[in-house]
Amino acid sequence: MISNHLNYNINGKQLKIREISFTEYKNLCKKLFTDDVNELQAVFNEILSSTVIGPTLNCVEKFYCLLLIRNLLYGNEFAFQYNGINTTMDLKTILNAFKFTVNDVVVTDKNVEYHFNIPDNLYNPTIDRVIADSLKKVVVPTKEIECSTFSYEEKLTVINNSNIPLQDTFNRLQNQFRQLNIPFIKDIEIDIITGTLLGFLKRVFNDNIGAIYNFEYVCIRSLNFGANDFDKYTLPELKIFLNSLKSEQSKSNNGQDS
Amino acid sequence: MSNNSFTDLLKEINTTKATIAAYSPSTKEDIQLAPLTLQQQKSIIESSVDSTLASLFFNNTFFKILKQNLGGDISRFDTVDRVNFALQLRSQLSDSYEKNDTTISVNDILAKNRTIAYTPTEKQIVMDNYTFTVRTPNLVIDDKVNVVLLNKYKNETLNGNKLKTLISDLFVHEILKFIPKLKVNDKEILLHTDLQAAANLLENIDSIKFVQITDYINTIRDTERSFATIPGTDTIIDIIPEFFIV
Numbered sequence: 203m204i205s206n207h208l209n210y211n212i213n214g215k216q217l218k219i220r221e222i223s224f225t226e227y228k229n230l231c232k233k234l235f236t237d238d239v240n241e242l243q244a245v246f247n248e249i250l251s252s253t254v255i256g257p258t259l260n261c262v263e264k265f266y267c268l269l270l271i272r273n274l275l276y277g278n279e280f281a282f283q284y285n286g287i288n289t290t291m292d293l294k295t296i297l298n299a300f301k302f303t304v305n306d307v308v309v310t311d312k313n314v315e316y317h318f319n320i321p322d323n324l325y326n327p328t329i330d331r332v333i334a335d336s337l338k339k340v341v342v343p344t345k346e347i348e349c350s351t352f353s354y355e356e357k358l359t360v361i362n363n364s365n366i367p368l369q370d371t372f373n374r375l376q377n378q379f380r381q382l383n384i385p386f387i388k389d390i391e392i393d394i395i396t397g398t399l400l401g402f403l404k405r406v407f408n409d410n411i412g413a414i415y416n417f418e419y420v421c422i423r424s425l426n427f428g429a430n431d432f433d434k435y436t437l438p439e440l441k442i443f444l445n446s447l448k449s450e451q452s453k454s455n456n457g458q459d460s
Numbered sequence: 461m462s463n464n465s466f467t468d469l470l471k472e473i474n475t476t477k478a479t480i481a482a483y484s485p486s487t488k489e490d491i492q493l494a495p496l497t498l499q500q501q502k503s504i505i506e507s508s509v510d511s512t513l514a515s516l517f518f519n520n521t522f523f524k525i526l527k528q529n530l531g532g533d534i535s536r537f538d539t540v541d542r543v544n545f546a547l548q549l550r551s552q553l554s555d556s557y558e559k560n561d562t563t564i565s566v567n568d569i570l571a572k573n574r575t576i577a578y579t580p581t582e583k584q585i586v587m588d589n590y591t592f593t594v595r596t597p598n599l600v601i602d603d604k605v606n607v608v609l610l611n612k613y614k615n616e617t618l619n620g621n622k623l624k625t626l627i628s629d630l631f632v633h634e635i636l637k638f639i640p641k642l643k644v645n646d647k648e649i650l651l652h653t654d655l656q657a658a659a660n661l662l663e664n665i666d667s668i669k670f671v672q673i674t675d676y677i678n679t680i681r682d683t684e685r686s687f688a689t690i691p692g693t694d695t696i697i698d699i700i701p702e703f704f705i706v
Contacts, residue, residue: 313476330502342472356466362499367553367706
């Protein structure tokens, strides 16, 4: 298990992020063999809970964090095909384009004010759940009640018992959260509600599983690694080891030749 | 899990909730109705299944909501009241409604509805040796009959013969809703006690005997439509799940 944590400040929150080991990386790529958004969400939540130490994050902060973890693994470059053309982009461009704040959406029903802001989940399957996940505060005539400590199900219960209009509230949230859309390429943007966060994460984390096994085999053969060793090193570290070995071998071959 | 603040908040939300006054055309009184919760709005939208049974699903869902939000004896109200209650609940979400690119005030319809004369009356229709007692179905009997049909067909694939049976069942059960009593010669039968038996009985009566009954049903359905008509026009608002998407 890797214990080295790197310090980051994301939207004013101090976080410690641990690099993921080769074993974790390989398991992640295996788990990404799904298009089920609920499964994808579980996979990325698992990575976050096992690698990030710090305060609770909303979905934009989670997404940013995951991209940092991804860049620690692969570097900043992301290669993909756009309209059939091989393209490479620097993911730092995306990281620099992040907006972390929007004003609250306030929906009033009689004497009760419901305050909404960025949801916590990377994806919510239904519009009532988007509304519930975005609930931050309720102001009743006598007091203000912060909802940040409420569980997801508790927020849902509050929302289900309210009389606010379902579709109109969702539309207002969707309009507000549009300000947080992250430009990706040309006319494509990543938005925070429709599941594109998860789709994008899947694309940037996914790697060819066959190539991963080949790489693991080369490490076992060349570095005399056992299964447990892969828990201790990251993918970039293993690549460095192999490169060092190659360069050592080539020096030694050159020595023999001369 | 969070603390007491969650329970406190739920309590606060429920105590600050104001009921709304809704006019019941059949009893000519204003009754208190709890506004639609977000969960109820969702259940209405979910009842919008694309099937032959859509209106039964919707009416069944709406009945459950009225039962929760009205309190008291819901059998006091009939299917004409249901139209007005639906409009009242919709107006609480938003007064404006778009129909054919025109924005309509739901409250204007509700105001107009107070001026419509509607008195539910029981009527005897005599056909040969059959005497049918007919009246507008109350909400409870309307729902019970809908449930019989939903239970029979909800898991069925409706094609061919099954669809024909459904259409025939819909016709018989629609009639059944309106006939609480039937007298054959001197024997009186209460049809709303055993719905299945009553439906079987009606199926065995020559359909020519239902002509006046279907005329009566059409009059009541026209009355329901008049409560959903936009003032000064012939345009009728469809009280369907989409009406509640606000």
